[in-house]
Amino acid sequence: MTDHPVPGGATWAGLAPVLRSVLDGDGPDALVVETSGSSGTPKRVRLPGPALRASGEATAQVVGGHGRWVLALPTHHVAGLQVLARSILAGTEPVALDPGMPFRPAPFAAAVAELGPGDGPRLTSLVPTQLVRLLDDPEGTEALRRVTVLLGGAAADPALLARAREAGARVVTTYGMSETCGGCVYDGVPLPGVRVHVDTTDGRISLGGPVVAAGYAGRPDVTPERFVTDADGTRWFRTDDRGVWRDGRLTVLGRLDDVIVTGGRKVEPQDVETALRRLPEVHDALVVGLPDPEWGQRVAALLVGAGTSAPSPDGLRAALAGTLPPHALPRQVLWRDGIPLLSSGKPDRAGVRSLLADAAVEGAPEAVAE
Known part of the structure; x- marks a missing residue:
């Protein structure tokens, strides 16, 4: 078993060979990414190749195929890392914004323009703050109309989503975390192969299927509590989030301790x-x-x-x-x-x-x- 920690500031050139090797393998080799730490001390999550592949292939089924990506998020977190992984699965190279510079509409618009014509969708992953900045700028808004946005990282305000739709942007809300290879529920609907369970007592959300990570690196005390395999062999991750089913879609209400x-x-x-x-x-x-x-x-x-x-x-x-x-x-x-x-x-x-x-x-x- 070989773990490959993803360092901060990792680039396409530096990370692509390792990521390609992990994606091509069926063994226990894994990339290790840190959780965001929004709920406390970050944990290191082991993402094996089969889980990353399952996530990328399921995403392609939902967004219209493999395509070309603009990389606008840091690669040492799962959303940015997934842009690289999905680019490898697509056989393309992402157009990356300068990771050392603050996010601005003009460089994003230039990156979208650099995607150029071709088969397959044009895609990017953003957090709500980035979407707001693009909608506040005419050049950024025009660039948004040319890509499909996977929006995650935080709850999206309904007014923001309505504003994006009115501007002609295609925004897909995503829910997931490092432990599920990033987003695995799109617009409230689980990706193909993903299962969702909402506990009837406290509303705790559990996510299951091939996208679930192998566990936490160096944390045998926590891994068995969070990662569970049921009788039919499905691997589950027990989140700290609460949710409810509404009209066949998952609505995330927030964290249990929020x-x-x-x-x-x-x-x-x-x-x-x-x-x-x-x-x-x-x-x-x-x-x-x-x-x-x-x-x-x-x-x-x-x-x-x-x-x-x-x-x-x-x-x-x-x-x-x-x-x-x-x-x-x-x-x-x-x-x-x-x-x-x-x-x-x-x-x-x-x-x-x-x-x-x-x-x-x-x-x-x-x-x-x-």
């Missing part, structure tokens, strides 16, 4: 975030629960303004009163220029929680509603 219990009542952070983003003063929002001596937890929000004056917490609560129940209204808000992100592009919920907790301790005047 539910806020305030005054004995549950609050879904995504519901509050969606309501906040609909306000004209709010461009983006991330909601977490913080310890509170009176309520157990209080609903707290980090907000990005939309260029207008920032309302007070009481003003926000009044604006949301007809949309959310009283217990779900934010009791603490903090305005910043942007939502902190991890290197994978996912929102840094742990970092946001710390920012809000520190602001409350310091008594920031805009932070807490009475």
Whole structure:
């Protein structure tokens, strides 16, 4: 067994030979990628060739075949790595943005133009923040119309998806994680060969099928708890996410530990975030629960303004009163220029929680509603 850790800043030239070797093999050799760390200490996930191939072939069935890719995400995380793997399966070379530069619409548009004509779809993988930046730019929006976007890494706001559709972009929402070779549920529907189980007690999502990883490298204490093989030989990964089936599609509600219990009542952070983003003063929002001596937890929000004056917490609560129940209204808000992100592009919920907790301790005047 040979493990090949994927280093930060890995390039197509440096990684392609190793990745091709793993994809061509049926043995235990595996690429090792780190999880994003959004829920704590990152883990190293072993991705063997058969799992990566199964993911790539299933994706091709759904998006219209193998094609050419724009690489706009870091390759040491699973979404970027999968752009390389799917390019190898397609027999193509991705057009990569400079990994050392911030994401900007102009270089993305140039990369899309470089894909050129040919058979098969034109594709890219993005996180929601990147999609927003492209839609905010005329050149970026035009480039979006020329590719299929696999959008993952974080929950996509319905308003953002509607805006992308109105702009003529084809966006496919993906759900998955490093332990499932990335996205394995597209627009709420499992990829071919993928199985989804939602526990009727707590809503925990388990994902099964050939895309499931071999386990965690160097973590025999955790692997058996998360990776399980059932009686019919299907390998499952038990996630920390909650979900529900709606009209035959999986809706991911959030993480099991993200539910806020305030005054004995549950609050879904995504519901509050969606309501906040609909306000004209709010461009983006991330909601977490913080310890509170009176309520157990209080609903707290980090907000990005939309260029207008920032309302007070009481003003926000009044604006949301007809949309959310009283217990779900934010009791603490903090305005910043942007939502902190991890290197994978996912929102840094742990970092946001710390920012809000520190602001409350310091008594920031805009932070807490009475």
